[in-house]
Amino acid sequence: MTKPNLTVKDLHVSIEEKEILKGFGIEVNGGEIHAIMGPNGTGKSTLASALMGHPKYEVTKGAASIDGEDLFEMEVDERALAGLFLAMQYPSEVSGVTNSDFIRSAMNAGKEEGEEVSLMKFIRQIDEKMNTLEIDESFQHRYLNEGFSGGEKKRNEILQLLMLKPRIAILDEIDSGLDIDALKVVAKGINELRSEEFGCMIITHYQRLLNYVKPDFVHVMMQGRIVKSGGPELAQKLEEQGYDWIKEELGIEDETVGQE
Amino acid sequence: MTTEITFPVNQQQVTDFSKDRQEPQWFTDLRLSSLEKALNLELPKPDKTKITKWNFTSFDFDAKTDEKGSFSELSESVKTLISKEEDVKNLIVQNNGVTTFQSMQADLIDKGVIFTDIKTAVNEHEDLIKKYFMQDAVSSDENRLTALHAALVNGGTFLYVPKNVEVDVPLQAVYSHEGSFGLFNHVLVVAEENSYVTYVENHLSEGSNEEAVANIVAEVFVGNGATVRFGAVDNLSETVTTYVNRRAQVTGRDANVYWALGQMNDGNTVSENTTNLIGDGSYGDTKTVSIGRGNQTQNFTTNLIHFGKHTDGEILKHGVMKDSATSIFNGISKIEHGATKSNSEQTERVLMLSEKARGDANPALLIDEDDVTAGHAASVGKIDPVQMFYLMSRGLSEKEAQRLIIHGFLAPVVNALPIESVKEQLYDVIERKVY
Numbered sequence: 001m002t003k004p005n006l007t008v009k010d011l012h013v014s015i016e017e018k019e020i021l022k023g024f025g026i027e028v029n030g031g032e033i034h035a036i037m038g039p040n041g042t043g044k045s046t047l048a049s050a051l052m053g054h055p056k057y058e059v060t061k062g063a064a065s066i067d068g069e070d071l072f073e074m075e076v077d078e079r080a081l082a083g084l085f086l087a088m089q090y091p092s093e094v095s096g097v098t099n100s101d102f103i104r105s106a107m108n109a110g111k112e113e114g115e116e117v118s119l120m121k122f123i124r125q126i127d128e129k130m131n132t133l134e135i136d137e138s139f140q141h142r143y144l145n146e147g148f149s150g151g152e153k154k155r156n157e158i159l160q161l162l163m164l165k166p167r168i169a170i171l172d173e174i175d176s177g178l179d180i181d182a183l184k185v186v187a188k189g190i191n192e193l194r195s196e197e198f199g200c201m202i203i204t205h206y207q208r209l210l211n212y213v214k215p216d217f218v219h220v221m222m223q224g225r226i227v228k229s230g231g232p233e234l235a236q237k238l239e240e241q242g243y244d245w246i247k248e249e250l251g252i253e254d255e256t257v258g259q260e
Numbered sequence: 261m262t263t264e265i266t267f268p269v270n271q272q273q274v275t276d277f278s279k280d281r282q283e284p285q286w287f288t289d290l291r292l293s294s295l296e297k298a299l300n301l302e303l304p305k306p307d308k309t310k311i312t313k314w315n316f317t318s319f320d321f322d323a324k325t326d327e328k329g330s331f332s333e334l335s336e337s338v339k340t341l342i343s344k345e346e347d348v349k350n351l352i353v354q355n356n357g358v359t360t361f362q363s364m365q366a367d368l369i370d371k372g373v374i375f376t377d378i379k380t381a382v383n384e385h386e387d388l389i390k391k392y393f394m395q396d397a398v399s400s401d402e403n404r405l406t407a408l409h410a411a412l413v414n415g416g417t418f419l420y421v422p423k424n425v426e427v428d429v430p431l432q433a434v435y436s437h438e439g440s441f442g443l444f445n446h447v448l449v450v451a452e453e454n455s456y457v458t459y460v461e462n463h464l465s466e467g468s469n470e471e472a473v474a475n476i477v478a479e480v481f482v483g484n485g486a487t488v489r490f491g492a493v494d495n496l497s498e499t500v501t502t503y504v505n506r507r508a509q510v511t512g513r514d515a516n517v518y519w520a521l522g523q524m525n526d527g528n529t530v531s532e533n534t535t536n537l538i539g540d541g542s543y544g545d546t547k548t549v550s551i552g553r554g555n556q557t558q559n560f561t562t563n564l565i566h567f568g569k570h571t572d573g574e575i576l577k578h579g580v581m582k583d584s585a586t587s588i589f590n591g592i593s594k595i596e597h598g599a600t601k602s603n604s605e606q607t608e609r610v611l612m613l614s615e616k617a618r619g620d621a622n623p624a625l626l627i628d629e630d631d632v633t634a635g636h637a638a639s640v641g642k643i644d645p646v647q648m649f650y651l652m653s654r655g656l657s658e659k660e661a662q663r664l665i666i667h668g669f670l671a672p673v674v675n676a677l678p679i680e681s682v683k684e685q686l687y688d689v690i691e692r693k694v695y
Contacts, residue, residue, distance in 0.1 A: 052653050055645045080655035092650035096668025096675075102651070105664065109655035143668070160654060 003030030004067060004083060004167035004199045006051075011062035013043075013050040019060070020046040020257050022224035028168060031196040035210055035235060036203045038221035039243055041256035044203045045089055047221075048172040052086040053079055066168060081110040083167030087157035087174050093145040099156065100126060100140040103163050129162040132192065134185050150177040158189040165193070170201045175209040187212030207239035220246055222255040267408065268442070269321050271295060274411060277321075283382050286390065294400040294410035304403040304503075306530050308588045308620060309559035314528055315501045316405060319442025319473040323356035323414065334361055341434050341462050341685055350375060350431040355466075356441045357415025368427060373457075374420035375431050378446050381418035388420060392448055397479035397507045397536075405503045409444050409475050416446035419459055421486075426456040430491075430678045433461045437496060440470040447478040451486040453512065458489040458678050462685070463525075465497035476504040484512035484539065491520045491677045493686050498526040498554065507534040513568075514541040520676035522686045523550040523560060524693065534563040537571035537602075544573040549673040551693045552585030552617060561590040564606070566599040566632075575606035578669055580694065581617035589619070593634060594626040603633045610640040611669055613694075659695075666694055 006028040013021035020043045028034050036044055050057040051064060053076040064071040066082050074082060094102070103126065108116040117125075130139060133155050145153050154174055161169055171190070175183055190200065190213050202213065210218075210232070218234040219226045220243070228234070228246055247255055269277075274295055278288040303311060331345045338353055350368065352375065353361040359377045368375070374385060382389050394400050400410035417433045437443050451457055463476065474496055482488050488508070496502055502525050508517040523531055535544035546562050564573040575591045593604035610619035623636040643665055651661035667674075670690055677683045 052649075054649055075658070076649055076652035077655055077657050077661075080653055086653055088650065088653075092644070092647040094647055094651070094665060094668050096671030097664050102654075102664065105656060105660065106654035109657065109660065164654065 002067070003196055005029050006064070006066050006084070006168045006199060006201070008051070008064045009062055011047070011050070011064060012060045013046055014058045014060050015046065015056055020224055021050065023062070024225045026201070026219065026226065028199040028201055030167070030199050032217065033194070033200045033202065033213060033215045034217045034219060035215040036201060036219050036221055037205070037235065037238060039255050040205070042221045043224040043257050044221055045172055048086055048170045048203055051170060052076065052084065077109065085161055085164060085166030085169040087161055087169065087171040089172045089176070091145050091153050091157055093143070093148075095143050095146050097144045098141050099144050102144045103160060106160065106164060125163060129159055132162070133159055133189050135159060151179070151182050154178055154186060155182070158186050162189055162192065167197065168199045169193075170203065172203045173205065174202070175204055175206060183209060184212055207235045210235045222246070222252055224257045227252070265299060265317060267295070267298065267317050268319060269412060273321070281379055281382070284386055287382055290400070291411045294407045297400055298404050298407035298411055301401070301404040301407050304405060304530065304532070306532070306559040306561055306588070307590050308622065309530065309557060311530055311559075315471060316408070316473055316475070316503065318471065320440040321412070321442055323358050323441060324439065325355045325358040325360070327358055328360040329362070331361055335436065335466055337464060337466055338434050338436055341464075341681055342432065343681060349429060352377060352417050352433045353436070354415050354434070355436045356438055357443055357445065365429070371425045372422040373425060373427060374418060376418055378413065378416040378418050378448070381448075385418065385420070388450065389418065389448070392450055392479065392481060394479070397481070397509045398477050398505055405475055406477065406505065409446070409477050412442070412444040413446045414444050416448070419447070419449045419457065421451045421455040421457045423452040424454045427458070430458040430460050432679060432682070433459070435461065435463050436466045437463065437472065437474060437500065438465070438467045440472045442473045443475065445474070445476045449478070449480040449488055449490070451482050451488045453483040454485040455483070456487045458491070460491040460677060460679050460682055462492070462682060463494045463496055465495070465500060469497045469499040472500045474500050474502040474504070476502065478506040480508040480517060482508060482510045482512055482515040482517050482542075485514050486512055487516040487518070489518045489520070489678065491679070491682065493522040493677070493682060493689070494525050495689055496525045496527060498556070500525070500527045502527060502529040502531075504529065504531045506532070507536070508544065509536050509538065510542040510544060511538045512542065513539040515539050516543045517545070518676070519546045519548070520673045521548045522673050522677070522689070523548060524686070524689045525558070526554065526556060528556055529558045531558070531560045532563070533561070534565070535573065536565050536567065537573055538567045540568040541570045542568055543571070546574065547576045547673050547676060549578045549670040550580070550587065551690065552579065552581045552587040552619070553583045553693055554585060555583070556585050558585070558587040559590070560587065561592065563592045563594065564604060566595040566602040566604060569598070569600050569602065571599055571602045573604050576672055577608045577621070578672065579610045579619055580613060580666055580669065581610060581619040582613040582694065584614070584616045586618040587620070589621045591623045591636070592626065593624070593636070595629050595632050595634065597628040599629050600631040602629070605634065606636045608638040609669070611666065612640060612642050663695070666690070
């Protein structure tokens with residue numbers, strides 16, 4: 001099988017007529033972990049939501065493909081079946097649907113009858129992944145994200161990531177609101193997936209997650225596009241010096257979207 | 261101006277019917293006086309639904325069914341609701357009010373539990389029937405339909421649980437309706453002090469669809485420290501007009517009643533579910549889910565009335581609306597003066613799947629006491645697109661995502677039904693009605 005590939009070119013995205021992304025481009029391949037960093041309000045979460053197909057975001061220009069297939073020609077579920085996964089910053093709560101029923105339905109989505117994951121195999125897998133993520137047994141039987149704490153929701157996103165084994169994952173601020181122990185657990189989960197068959201884009205404010213999941217590339221977003229790229233050392237420098245030096249270097253006064 | 265009303269059954273026929281059933285004279289008299297009242301009383305007036313043109317009076321009174329008694333003769337649709345023959349323990353099956361199968365565990369009989377059809381109960385447990393039947397809970401004086409019910413009762417079940425007896429298995433009744441028969445089904449549950457019982461009933465239609473009437477009353481009495489769990493799945497066909505009145509008198513101190521009602525009729529339905537929390541420290545949990553489809557009109561009113569101190573209660577009503585159906589969801593939490601330290605909560609949620617459907621949620625808190633807590637939440641809306649996005653982002657198709665959300669939305673009642681086959685049946689009914 002060929003290596004996974006996500007290519008985004010000159011992406012422009014608006015929400016309620018306001019343009020947030022202004023010419024974003026990236027290429028993520030199997031075996032690579034990209035960190036997208038940047039201060040608040042620079043369009044990072046918009047990028048994640050737009051690529052997955054969130055109904056509120058409108059793509060006005062540009063292209064994106066997964067393994068050469070046009071992402072914007074696909075419905076949300078088709079994008080998922082093509083191998084794209086988004087770990088959301090604010091996952092929805094769905095009452096009355098248990099976590100395990102949901103995850104099992106998701107694993108069987110798009111599968112022909114007879115190809116579905118057997119119940120025994122499912123239980124074995126979910127037990128193993130919950131163990132990795134140090135998630136309590138009761139998690140399975142609780143309703144999907146209902147009444148979950150912020151940290152529990154993040155772990156649940158990673159549990160789904162591990163169960164669904166996508167080709168390309170986007171992790172949207174998966175580290176926010178996690179204490180250091182939870183952060184390590186989440187990092188362990190992500191590292192478990194590292195392989196040539198898996199490409200990942202980690203969106204984060206902070207460098208701390210990157211201490212545990214070492215990125216191959218680091219990109220800084222300002223004003224709705226990437227303004228600087230580098231290796232892991234860039235994240236380190238940002239941690240130590242903040243973002244001001246980049247703004248100075250590039251002559252940017254206000255890094256948030258909507259300012260020129 | 262009063263309009264002339266006629267019923268397909270007259271005094272003489274009621275007398276003959278009562279004689280045929282070998283009922284005691286007082287019961288015959290109750291029927292006759294109720295028939296008289298029915299002529300003079302008005303129809304009930306459910307808030308925001310006009311039912312004056314509904315058919316409540318045109319029906320056939322001949323059951324056209326024989327008492328049977330053998331399991332193998334039960335219809336396939338009844339069999340899907342119950343266990344396999346070898347596992348059937350406590351069950352009453354009736355077709356058009358006539359008992360066609362009955363079974364009960366010997367140890368429950370030994371403990372003094374009574375679980376029998378209403379016809380037998382009127383004869384064999386006359387004192388208990390006299391004490392409870394349409395006295396303190398639902399009265400024949402309330403409206404034309406309760407009066408007609410008392411006059412024409414022709415089916416149903418009596419369940420009596422003596423003091424300190426805990427029945428740890430659910431008792432089940434299946435009422436099937438056929439043809440143009442007018443079913444007047446009466447369920448009477450009496451749970452004495454510190455007893456515990458779970459009762460689940462199914463209403464279903466069989467055979468061809470003809471215009472008919474179902475007039476269903478359930479009265480539940482809960483004594484000191486007793487608990488009654490009452491589950492129901494109503495699944496009558498499009499051509500059956502239904503009046504259903506289920507009421508609990510929670511008279512005992514620290515008594516509990518739990519309702520789990522799956523109201524899935526396809527015809528016009530007016531439903532009232534009332535819980536009177538009379539005993540201090542008593543508790544009432546009332547859950548109702550429903551689906552409206554086609555052109556049907558339905559009205560679901562839940563009353564939760566606090567009389568005793570430290571009473572606690574909750575109303576949950578979830579409805580899914582599709583096609584051109586109309587449903588009104590009235591929730592009334594009432595705290596009477598003197599019911600100090602009581603707490604009343606209610607939630608009504610209506611999920612609209614069609615532009616042409618109508619769904620109204622009307623929560624009301626009527627509070628006549630200062631030292632209480634109460635709350636309500638109500639919403640009418642479409643499926644949340646962000647929820648859909650989340651589910652679809654994991655690969656679920658639009659249809660599958662919608663299915664999960666709807667089943668989840670109706671799960672509070674499905675999950676509360678204690679009999680696996682009934683739970684599955686309600687799940688299947690939901691599946692069939694929504695897709």
